[in-house]
Amino acid sequence: MTIGLSTYAYFWQWSDHVPRPLSLIEMLADTARQGVELFQICDYPPLESMSDAELDEVRGEARRLGVRLELGTRGLRPAHLRRYLELAGRLDATLVRSMMRSADSEPTLDEAEGFLREVVPEYAAAGVTIALETYEQVPTPTLVELVERIADPHLGICLDPANVVAALELPEAVVDLTAPHVVNVHVKDFAFTRSPGWVGFQLTGAPLGTGQLDRAHEVRAVRADERDVNEVIEHWLPWQGDAETTCAVEREWTAHNLDYLRSERT
Template sequence: MRIGLSTYAFFWRGSDRVEDPMSLEAMLEETAALGGDVFQICDYPAIENFDDARLTQLRTQAERLGVRLELGTRGVAPDHLDRYLELAERLDVSLLRSMLYRDADRPSTEAAIRRLASILPRLRRQHVTLALETYEQVSVEDLMTVVDSLDDPHIGVCLDPANCVAALALPEAVIAHTADRVVNLHVKDFHFTRAPGWVGFQLIGCPLGEGQLPFDAMLERVDPVSRGISLVIEHWLPWQTDAATTCRLESEWTRHNLHFLRSHTA
């Protein structure tokens, strides 16, 4: 089991909303400084344009720091996954997270199965596991139909129960349905509460242990420690009053969540 950070833990600090956005290399350095074992470069399309020199430098930096790299993208088009498998090979990545949909490309369950079957031989050759994430745009039932139909250890589930709340799927049900196929965990806590003024609801993040994520039940059911599954911290932190406040809170959440994970998995 590895504990670490996603680029989503640096969502605001790496964005153009701040005066001096963090680079990918700086995020990796901070992950190591905080004792993280893994850094997932997730939904970070700029990496597709990194030249060979920068990719080599990033891999060397991760090796020097003792941090394992993972990659994340969206979609299951074979040519797109081929591109990310090229990046995975250059970065010595063995875990690639994706989603069934990417922008307007929304394959049917049957089409997704065909696409993924065509990429399976390369996943096997490279010893890469593809983790398909749970999220509100695809029902858990459809996602599991894809994964179960392929029935291969190189294709599993990236479990993030928080994402499915927007589709009115209870986190406990999502965990129960996917647990046996989970190969990667995105860990973020959340509040689903009435919006101010009692008009509608809001689904936003909070520090681990303070919200509605059934964390202990998830850990018990998935058993990431004995199964060697990485736990990757993300945040749903709303923008605060200004950049300085937002970045400070993002950093505080990261430290809190790392401490929380270590204390609950020791």
């Protein structure tokens, strides 16, 4: 198992909410500076419009820094997944996280199965795995059924227990249901807090160990070390009022979460 960082760990730092957003190369450099050897470029729109020369620069810098890459996108249409297979080949990535739905595609279970039966053999031939993420728009049993229908080791699940809470699924139950099929984990803690005025609740991120993620249960069920499943740090950090404060807290959460995951291995 390798601990990694995601573009979601730099969500605010590369956003247009800050005066000078970080570039992808700068995120890679910061990842390496923190002693992390894996970076997941996840839901990062500029990636799809990069030229071959720009992609080669990213690959070259990742190699120089000793950082392996994974990719993340949304949707299962074959043309789109083939594009990400091309990107994976260009960037030496061996995993592409995706979601069953995208902004312009909401396939049925049977349609999703057809899409994946068309492209999974191509991913397998290239040595690249597709990881379908757990999230509120698709019931987790449906996602598991889809993976079990295909029954290919190059198709699995990206486990994120925080995402399913919005669908009133219990995170611990989702961990147990998906564990045999997990090939990637998005690690973030989460917590409910009362909304201002005490009307309703907010579900936001939290530093690991301070929220409602049963991390010990996740570790026992997934067995990431034993099964060589990479765990990638993300954040759900609310805006903190200004760019400087928000980015500072984002960096603090990353440092804390890295220490937390590393401490599990000692």
